[in-house]
Amino acid sequence: MGGDHAPDEIVQGAAEASLALTSAEIILVGDASVLGRLLPRMRHDGARVRVHHAGSHVEMDEKPSEALAAKPDASILVAAQLVANGEGDALVSAGNTGAAVLACARSWPLLDGVRRAALAAVYPTELRRGEKDDPFSLILDVGATIEATAEDLVTFAVMGSAYAKLMSANRRPRVALLSNGSEANKGTPEVIAAHAALVETTELNFIGNVEGLDIPRGVADVIVTSGFVGNVVLKMLEGVSETVVRLARYAHKERLAWRLGLLALSSAIDQLKQITDWQQYGGAPLLGFAHPFIKAHGRSNARAVTNAVKVAHKALAGNLTGNIARTMAELDERTKRSQRSEK
C-alpha cells in the first residue's frame, strides 16, 4: 500500500516477480478488497502470489511513530509481523521509510553482536571498466542510526561488506571509512577508534579512510559512516543530480547553438543523469536484523518493485543474515582471543 504509485505499480511489480522468480512466494499485505481486485487483472503466477489483509496503512508523509501508534493494523506492521512469525522470510516496501524501519525494529530481533541497524543505499559512481564491474558503491548508514559509536561503525562495515559480496558477486569488497582526511588519526573520536579496530580485521578488505572527494569517484565498494553524515551525503548526491538536469534545461532555452548541441548530446546527458541519479537503483537494504528488509524508493514503478523483490530473494538465497552473523561471531572471537593473550 506504500509508495507514490501504490497500489497499482506495487501489485504489478509483485505480479511480474511471481513470473520471474520460480522459487519464491509473494504475500501482498494491504487492503484485501483493493489488492484482490487489482491482482487478477495482471499477468501473474497464481500459485506464487497471495493477498494478506491489513486494515490500514501508513501514508508517505505521516510521522512514523505517531502513525504506527494510531494504526496497529497498518500494512507495514502486519507484514513485519508475518516475517517475525515465520510466515514470510523477507520484507519489501516502497512506503514511508521511517515507519518501515520502526516496524522492523519493533518486530524483529537484531542479529547477535549487532547493537544498531543500518540502512544502506546504493549510489552511482563514475563508470569503471575492468577494474570493477558495477558503477555502484554502497553507503551506510544513511539514516537509521544518527549517531554511531566506533563499535557500530565496525558492525556497519561487516554488514555492508556482506551485502556487497552477495549482490555484486564481489569477493573482497573494498570497505572504507568516510572521514575528513585519509590518515588514521583523522576524524571524530568514533571514526578514529573504528579505523583502529578495522585495520585489525582480516575478515574485511579495509582500505582505510576516504574523503568526500572519493565518494563520486567510486574508490570504495562500501563506504561506512554515521546515519547523520550518510543521510546528508546521499541527499546531496540527489541535489547535485537535480542541479545538473536543471542547468541542462536552462542551457536548452538559452541559445540555438546550445539547443542543437544538447540534441546531439542527449544520450551523453542521459548517461550523466543516470550516473548522478541514485534513485534509479532504488532498493536500500536495512541491515542488522534477523530478516532482510529491502526498501524500494518511494517513486518505484513496477519494474523497480520487481527488482526489489529479486534483491530480497537473492539476500535469502545467499544467506545474507547468516553471513553477517558469522562474521560478527568471528570478530567477537578474535576480540576475546586478543583480550586473553593480553592477560
Place this chain on the structure above:
Amino acid sequence: MGGDHAPDEIVQGAAEASLALTSAEIILVGDASVLGRLLPRMRHDGARVRVHHAGSHVEMDEKPSEALAAKPDASILVAAQLVANGEGDALVSAGNTGAAVLACARSWPLLDGVRRAALAAVYPTELRRGEKDDPFSLILDVGATIEATAEDLVTFAVMGSAYAKLMSANRRPRVALLSNGSEANKGTPEVIAAHAALVETTELNFIGNVEGLDIPRGVADVIVTSGFVGNVVLKMLEGVSETVVRLARYAHKERLAWRLGLLALSSAIDQLKQITDWQQYGGAPLLGFAHPFIKAHGRSNARAVTNAVKVAHKALAGNLTGNIARTMAELDERTKRSQRSEK
C-alpha cells in the same frame, strides 16, 4: 612562500593588490632574498609593499604540528606573530591550511564568547536571478573544529552571518543548520540543541534545518555544520565537479555526434563547470579569532591572491571581527536576561 605557485604568483598578486588598494600596506613574509629579487620585477606601489624576512616555510604536504615545531621561523608563524603584535591587521596565505590554522590558533586570541574557530568556504550554487545576487553560499565549519557542540554551532551561525552580510552586502543572510531532516527534532543532539537556541535569536535570520538536497540548490546563504561534516560536503562538491568534467571528456572521445554536440555546448559546459567548481572562489575565511585570516586556495594564481588580499581588506574595513564580537555579546546578554527572568 606557500601555495602551488609560490613565490612568483603570490608576489605578483601582492604587487597587483598594492596598485588596486590605495589604503592598504602589504607585508610579504618569507625568504627576503627570494622575495626581494622577485618584487622589483613586477609593477607595484613601492610605498605599499614591503618584505619581512622569515628563515623557513612550511611545505604544502608537511604535517602541520610537526612542521611548526621544527620551524619556529616558518613564514606563516612569523606572519601570524606580526599580526598579533599589531604590525599587521590581517593575514592571507595560500599555503598549508592546517599549519596556517594552527599558527593563528597559537598566536591570536579568540574573540570574547567564541570557544572554537571555524573555517568557512564559499561554494557555488545554482544561479538565482533576482531573488539573490550571488550564486554562492557559505558553509562552515569545513575542518577547523571537527566536533562542534551546540554552542559552537550557534557561534558559527553568528560568524557566518556576519561574514556573508559584509562580503555579499546581504542585509539578512539566511542561516540554516545542516541536518538529516527539516524538522526541529532531526539531527544529532548537538544539532537539535543548536536549533532550539537559534530559533530564539532575533540577531540572525535563521531559516531552520536544511538537508543535503538543499546544498547545491542554494536555499541558504550560510550553512552551519561541524568541521567533520562540512569537510566531507565541501570535498564531495569538488569530487562531483571532477566527475562531471571527466564524463564530458569521456563523451568527447566516444562519438562524432557527441563531439559536435560538445563543441556547440562548450560554453554551457564551461558554465556548468564554473558552477560546480568551488575552487575558483578560493578565499576561505578563518573566523573566531581577533584578527581575520583569509586562506586562498593552494592552486591560487596572482589574480586569486589579489582577490584574497581584497577580501582581507574588506573584512578590516567592514570591522568583521568587531561585528562578530558585538553579536556574541548581544546573545550572551540575552541568555543572561532570560536566566534572570527564570529565577
